[in-house]
Amino acid sequence: MKIELISKSSAFTRNLGSLFTRVFSSQDTILLSGELGAGKTTFISGIAKGLGLKENLSSPSFTILNIYRIGSKKKLVHADFYRLNTVDEVLNAGIEDYVYDNNSFVCIEWGDIIREYLKVNFLEINFSYFLNNDSSGLDNSSGSGTGPKDFYYNVAENNLDQKRHIVFRSSNIYWDKKLETFQTLLAKIKNNIFTA
Numbered sequence: 273m274k275i276e277l278i279s280k281s282s283a284f285t286r287n288l289g290s291l292f293t294r295v296f297s298s299q300d301t302i303l304l305s306g307e308l309g310a311g312k313t314t315f316i317s318g319i320a321k322g323l324g325l326k327e328n329l330s331s332p333s334f335t336i337l338n339i340y341r342i343g344s345k346k347k348l349v350h351a352d353f354y355r356l357n358t359v360d361e362v363l364n365a366g367i368e369d370y371v372y373d374n375n376s377f378v379c380i381e382w383g384d385i386i387r388e389y390l391k392v393n394f395l396e397i398n399f400s401y402f403l404n405n406d407s408s409g410l411d412n413s414s415g416s417g418t419g420p421k422d423f424y425y426n427v428a429e430n431n432l433d434q435k436r437h438i439v440f441r442s443s444n445i446y447w448d449k450k451l452e453t454f455q456t457l458l459a460k461i462k463n464n465i466f467t468a
């Protein structure tokens with residue numbers, strides 16, 4: 273199953289992350305891919321907010337693993353493997369301890385390298401820039417029922433905000449079901465939380 277949508281602002285991307293926590297469980301792992309600055313960390317900061325964390329998520333460009341405690345036993349695990357080049361390096365970072373832990377919400381940026389080694393059902397989320405950042409392209413299909421099945425909401429824009437293309441892709445029944453629920457939630461809140 274695949275959900276494609278367009279984010280028009282960093283607030284949108286963050287809110288999307290918060291909403292995602294409605295289907296994100298503490299046994300789950302998500303892999304976030306896409307160019308630097310495309311919005312992966314912004315999405316995860318929304319997840320942190322949705323999970324009730326008060327502190328700001330640091331961008332772990334130097335730290336490979338950041339662990340945030342949620343209550344007494346759950347954790348949000350934010351991994352960024354941008355600087356790692358081999359599977360060994362990734363495994364040495366200790367990610368497996370969390371991936372196979374039922375109390376850890378695991379979010380991995382640049383995790384493609386361990387895709388094949390993960391023995392869990394993971395969800396992939398890809399973030400990308402719009403090459404042409406005007407109102408052409410995917411936007412035209414919004415609400416028309418043709419083309420990519422995207423959600424497009426009007427949000428207040430400032431000049432730092434840009435469009436991003438976000439794609440959720442699952443290849444297992446476990447995540448297919450969750451994405452279906454997520455899609456229903458998205459349709460419901462359309463004009464609410466995304467008008468930040």
Ligand SMILES: Nc1ncnc2c1ncn2[C@@H]1O[C@H](COP(=O)(O)OP(=O)(O)O)[C@@H](O)[C@H]1O
Nearest residue numbers: 280281282285308309310311312313314433434
């Ligand atoms: N629609 C958008 N979604 C997410 N971030 C956006 C958007 N528009 C502009 N930005 C900006 O792009 C940057 C994204 O940074 P970040 O989330 O750290 O990217 P990544 O983790 O993918 O490298 C931030 O500076 C953010 O303010």
Ligand SMILES: [Mg+2]
Nearest residue numbers: 312313331381
């Ligand atoms: Mg990042």
